[in-house]
Amino acid sequence: MSSKSIGVGLLGLGVVGSGVVQILRDRAQVLERHYDFQLDVRRIAVRNVGKSRSIDIPAGMLTDDASSVVQDPDVQIVVEVIGGLEPARTLSLAALEAGKDVVTANKALIAEHGGELFRTAHENNAGLAFEASVCGGIPIVRSLTQGLSANGIDSLYGILNGTTNYILTRMSDEGGTYEEILQTAQELGFAEADPTMDVDGTDAAQKLSILCRLAFGTDVPYSQILTEGIDKITSLDIGYARELGYAIKLLGIARDAGAHIEARVHPTLVSTDTLLANIKDEFNAVEVVGDTAGPQVYYGRGAGSLPTASAIVSDLIEQADRRSSGRQQLSRSLVDVRTGTPTPKDRIRTSYYCRFTVQDCPGVLAEIAHIFSEYTISIATVIQQGRSEVEGGTVPLIMTTHEAGEADMQRAVDLIGELPTVKETPQVLRIESFT
Ligand code: HSE
Numbered sequence: 324m325s326s327k328s329i330g331v332g333l334l335g336l337g338v339v340g341s342g343v344v345q346i347l348r349d350r351a352q353v354l355e356r357h358y359d360f361q362l363d364v365r366r367i368a369v370r371n372v373g374k375s376r377s378i379d380i381p382a383g384m385l386t387d388d389a390s391s392v393v394q395d396p397d398v399q400i401v402v403e404v405i406g407g408l409e410p411a412r413t414l415s416l417a418a419l420e421a422g423k424d425v426v427t428a429n430k431a432l433i434a435e436h437g438g439e440l441f442r443t444a445h446e447n448n449a450g451l452a453f454e455a456s457v458c459g460g461i462p463i464v465r466s467l468t469q470g471l472s473a474n475g476i477d478s479l480y481g482i483l484n485g486t487t488n489y490i491l492t493r494m495s496d497e498g499g500t501y502e503e504i505l506q507t508a509q510e511l512g513f514a515e516a517d518p519t520m521d522v523d524g525t526d527a528a529q530k531l532s533i534l535c536r537l538a539f540g541t542d543v544p545y546s547q548i549l550t551e552g553i554d555k556i557t558s559l560d561i562g563y564a565r566e567l568g569y570a571i572k573l574l575g576i577a578r579d580a581g582a583h584i585e586a587r588v589h590p591t592l593v594s595t596d597t598l599l600a601n602i603k604d605e606f607n608a609v610e611v612v613g614d615t616a617g618p619q620v621y622y623g624r625g626a627g628s629l630p631t632a633s634a635i636v637s638d639l640i641e642q643a644d645r646r647s648s649g650r651q652q653l654s655r656s657l658v659d660v661r662t663g664t665p666t667p668k669d670r671i672r673t674s675y676y677c678r679f680t681v682q683d684c685p686g687v688l689a690e691i692a693h694i695f696s697e698y699t700i701s702i703a704t705v706i707q708q709g710r711s712e713v714e715g716g717t718v719p720l721i722m723t724t725h726e727a728g729e730a731d732m733q734r735a736v737d738l739i740g741e742l743p744t745v746k747e748t749p750q751v752l753r754i755e756s757f758t
Contacts, residue, residue, distance in 0.1 A: 327360045329643045332398035333367040334389050334414055335405035338512055339428055339455070340367070341378045342632025343402060343639075354640065360647045362400075362639055366392040393418045400450075400642050402635060403427040406516075412436050419443045419451065424642040428455035428631055434529035434545045437536060438660075445658045450645060452638035457530045458483060458607040460630030461623040462637065467537040467611065468654060474613030476538035478578040480757065483530040483588075485605030485626040486514040486521035487553045487573040491590075492603045495561045495570065501554075513605045513626035523552035524573065524588040531575035531586055538611070539579050540656060541663035543586050549668050551589035560678060560750060563721045564592050567676070567704060569754065570600035576755065585666040592676050592754040598622075610757070669730035674703070674754040679720045679739065680747040683710055687744045688720065694738050698731040700724050717746045723754065 331347075333340050347354075347362055355361055367380060368389035386392065393401055393414050401418040403411050403425060411432050415425045420443060427433065433440070433453050444451040454464045467476070482488050486508045493504045505522070508514040520526045525545070532545035553573050564571050569592035578585040593600045598620060602608045607625030612618045624630035645651075681687045688705065695702055706721040724732070736749050 326355055326358070327647055328363050329360050329646060330365040330395070330397040330399050331362050331639065332365060332392035332395055332401050334392060334401060334403045334411070336367050336369045336376065336378075336380070336385075337404065338628040339631045339635070340402070340404045341376070342628040343404070343635050344378055344380070346629070346632050346636045347639075350636070358640065358644060358647075360643050362643055365397050366395050368392045389414055390417065393421065393423070398423065399646060400424045400426060400639060402639065403429055403432070404635070405429075406431070408432060408435060412440075415440060415451075416443055419447050419449045422447050422449050424450035424452070424646065426452045426455075426635055426638040426642060428453075428635055430456040430526070430529045430533060432456075434532045437533065438542060441653065441657045444653045445655070448651065450642040450653055451657075452642055453533070454638045455631045455634035457533050458609060458621070458623070459485070459625040459627060460633045461607060461609070461621050461625060462634070463534070463609055463621050464537060465637075466619075466621060467534070468656070471611065471613050471616060471619070474615045476579065477612045477614055478576075479534060479538055479609060479611045480574055480576040480599075480755070481609035482572055482599060482602050482607050483527040483575040483609070483625070484521055484524075484573055485607055485624070486518060487527070488602065488607070489513070489605045490522075491553060491556065491561070491571055491573065494556070494558055495565070496603075498558060508605070511605070512628065522554055524550040527573060527575045527588045531577055531588055534575070534609075535577050535584055535586055535663070536657070536660055538577065539584055539663070540660050541584050542660045543577075543584050543663045543665055547665050549587040549589065549665065549671075553590050555750065556590050557750075559719065560676075560752065563678065563706065563719070564676065565595070566706065567592075567721075567723060568595055569593060569676070570595055571752065572599055572602070574599070574755070580666050583666040584663045585671065587665070587671070590752055592752055594756065597757070669728070671729040672726055673729070674726050674756070675724045675732055676752045676754055677722045677724070677736065678750040679722070679745050680717050681720045682744040682746060683716055683718045684744065687742075690742055690744065691720070691722070691739050694735050695724070698727075698735040700727040700731060700735055
């Protein structure tokens with residue numbers, strides 16, 4: 324059967340773009356057997372046409388003029404893998420306005436400008452596919468929009484960032500300094516060009532914002548999501564958490580709380596019995612609780628060249644399939660979303676882990692316990708091992724609490740931090756049980 328050729332233009336040929344070209348070449352025959360179209364890469368925009376590359380590209384296919392790829396009449400689907408907000412936004416809008424489909428791996432772009440891009444796609448009957456923008460190779464976007472479309476989603480939570488999971492895993496399993504481990508993550512190619520966005524939780528917040536749009540039909544701006552990174556996590560906390568039966572993971576958590584969406588990203592203690600606690604290295608995992616399907620877990624590689632390219636090629640195939648069969652390009656559910664504000668931080672209720680650095684003398688525990696009791700915070704466990712080797716020296720005092728309100732906890736910890744016997748800023752982390 325002779326198949327219809329669909330022209331693909333790439334904006335960017337870095338690790339992910341090269342992976343896309345590689346997969347399209349390797350799987351060309353299989354695709355041709357399964358579909359009545361073939362995907363032909365026609366033009367690729369790069370910054371430096373003369374640079375030597377790991378992949379052979381036919382002469383004349385490369386250009387340093389990205390708009391020429393978008394405007395090329397032989398390109399029907401544009402793959403945006405340059406990252407960042409501009410020129411990615413302008414180029415993507417131009418492609419959609421020209422009625423072309425856009426496939427992107429750019430979570431910052433979708434999280435920041437999703438409303439405008441989805442609307443433009445819808446108005447121009449164009450497709451906008453973004454599977455690769457959340458959790459790399461895991462088909463979480465397709466699962467939420469198609470596989471679970473018979474469900475209302477009650478909650479979702481998980482490990483949405485590979486770099487931080489890699490750092491926390493290595494700190495927990497092997498020790499090593501944070502800086503050394505971060506450098507290895509960059510060398511392995513899954514940290515962002517600027518790893519600050521991984522470490523401070525922004526990358527996970529952007530992904531959580533996209534997931535909120537899909538799961539709850541609500542646009543929760545990522546800048547309003549409570550976001551805390553892993554930079555304050557020490558090996559000491561990882562060790563005490565383990566002793567208490569927990570692992571520390573950077574989690575994205577979102578719940579439909581009716582008037583609000585409770586959405587937050589922060590280091591979290593999770594029981595070592597749970598699946599999430601056992602997700603290692605750069606892997607991602609998302610648990611989604613649907614009201615009909617119940618809980619489901621999606622696990623896999625959330626970053627890297629081929630896993631991300633796998634998601635892009637699956638989007639390319641879907642867009643080409645729709646285009647070739649003349650079906651509508653974009654689901655209305657992505658356009659018709661409410662604007663939501665996340666639950667105010669003060670209204671969060673959870674359990675807490677606290678590490679206080681206290682003077683080793685009688686009465687300190689009683690003072691701290693008294694402040695907790697004034698704020699009706701119930702203590703669950705206390706650990707104080709060893710004694711200070713010097714007179715009047717400090718020791719770590721570890722406490723966990725039962726469920727308490729965030730506002731009460733914050734006030735109590737502020738007061739505890741002001742006690743003369745408490746010597747450093749208290750470390751406070753949230754504990755989640757996901758029951
Ligand atoms: N930098 C991201 C991570 C991968 O570490 O998970 C791309 O989203």
